Amino acid sequence: MNNIILNADSYKASHFKQYPEGTSQVSSYIEPRGGHYQKAVFFGLQMFIKTYLTKPLTHNDVDEAKEILELHSVPFHEAGWRHIVDKHDGLLPIKIQALPEGSVVPISNALVQVINTDPKCAWLTSYVETALLRAIWYPTTVATVSYHCKQVIRKYMQETAESLEGLEFKLHDFGARGATTEEAASIGGAAHLLNFMGTDTLSAIVAARRHYGANMPGFSIPAAEHSTITAWGKDGEKQAYENMLKQFSGPGKLVAVVSDSYDLWHAIDTLWGEELKKQVENSGGTLVVRPDSGEPVKVVTTTIEKLMVKFGYRINSKGYRVLPDCVRVIQGDGIDEVSIGEILKAMQSKQLSAENITFGMGGALLQKLDRDTMQFAMKASAVKVKGLWRDVFKDPITDHGKRSKKGRLAVVVDRYKGIKTVRESDLGSRENLLQTVFKNGHLLIEQSFDEIKANLS
Structure with a gap:
């Protein structure tokens, strides 16, 4: 109007x-x-x-x-x-x-x-x-929330990672579906892109291009959702994951796979960590495992530690554990500025580097705020x-x-x-x-x- x-x-x-x-x-x-x-x-x-x-x-x-x-x-x-x-x-x-x-x-x-x-x-x-x-x-307000989230992540990267490389991709915009309108998603999503370059809000890309002359202000990667995994049936979970690797993995590529449709721990310990381990390690790319339920602090730290049991880890120059480059984690459930800090603090206490994790933020980024x-x-x-x-x-x-x-x-x-x-x-x-x-x-x-x-x- x-x-x-x-x-x-x-x-x-x-x-x-x-x-x-x-x-x-x-x-x-x-x-x-x-x-x-x-x-x-x-x-x-x-x-x-x-x-x-x-x-x-x-x-x-x-x-x-x-x-x-x-x-x-x-x-x-x-x-x-x-x-x-x-x-x-x-x-x-x-x-x-x-x-x-x-x-x-x-x-x-x-x-x-x-x-x-x-x-x-x-x-x-x-x-x-x-x-x-x-x-x-x-x-x-969206730009300010995103900015302060970046300061939290920056702090823990400075303390536990070897550099700030990749900081601009550490908070991914998952907020489009939770915004009140497409216009809100485009405006708020563009505001987030001032601080980070990860987004699944296509409307934000359009807004930044149309109104501010941006070329390509944000990026995404192929990623699974529950429907594309559960469509294979519970007995076909391995085949669903294998298909994700076949379709999207390769040298220098990233692919995110939601892994808690049934049993996250079985998916990590058995499917990713044993049956598909060689494919993950030999792909030349990076599998990003996504938990999507449970208490975020506990789920994230347990996920990373279980992956380390299966895939190993290295100790960086600051004394923190880092997964091999072939595997990382993204947490998008229950994420806001407070939970980001809580998760990174818990990871630090367990000698886990912030290098291991990326966050996705939805409603708390574009919707869980108001004029006050x-x-x-x-x-x-x-x-x-x-x-x-x-x-x-x-x-x-x-x-x-x-x-x-x-x-x-x-x-x-x-x-x-x-x-x-x-x-x-x-x-x-x-x-x-x-x-x-x-x-x-x-x-x-x-x-x-x-x-x-x-x-x-």
Whole structure:
């Protein structure tokens, strides 16, 4: 649905009547106020701008909105929307300033600032809140979750592996089927690809290519699911595994095989570890064994140790055990940031290197989060009334955590406090990190996917 008039909360339709007489501009900002993380990875604005803000409104859009909103029993600012179509060729007269996407920013800093550019459209700044805030909080939160997962994995690789080689493939996106919509999967999946290069969310690949000019930002491998294994019947489990090796294994190739359809331990001890052992070892590639049930910490450590009994292991330079290159493990059941840390901690206690494991993350990556995960909000901070700017803010006595910022804002690098948000009037000679990326229907700054990824490093 691309009619931006209808991409809003119902009560927004009445707000054009609620500002003080003579209001000509409203300036608002978006920030993560707190929540689970202390740093946010900003991402997603360019996707939204390209999809929703560069397409002109038409009088047909206004007609549709008028009919729906009047039937919906809320006021409709027909004159205001007709003015945008006639005066601005249907392009929204707003300016959006933003940090560079990929910026890793302490919470409680403005990521985006929005202001109307036509004094007759002061109501428009707040009207776009619903769509714009959603376009920011979701991909930024996914990118932030993925980023912090990467820091956990990096820590254990630094402690137990000989290098960080392969880190970018240590967390695979399994989340497409658990996302609410295909659009959510594409947006959230693209956010994950800022940190890792493993994904089974094809929509994410498409989004990164279409909106950020990526060539191929993520990769996958042939992998079995339960239906392709159980279709052979319980007595044909060995043949199912053998077929996976025949079809997909070979020098330099990886193939993942879910192995718990019946008895994981039998599959490891007897099928993989004895009957198919020579085929695995002589393939020249890597078998990735996937458990898919049970308590993750226990299942992962037991799986790795059982594979070591059958396939052997080496001791790396840091004193941790590593499976031979022909076999690895991927755990995708019950994975989130907490369980990743718990599994890697348990592995470390058993002298098992993080080199042995890759994780797949589904619902916890793309779905098990919301706007309150990072307490995102868009708030007005300044209005211009009868030619004079005045501060706008809220400071509820019942929750000072919802206190909002005042005035027109800028984001700077302070040599003592790092990145911080200040009043624009206090900017002085410092560079404002908030750059004008959109104005009056036109994208002014376009970032590539590679440029955004580089901002994280």
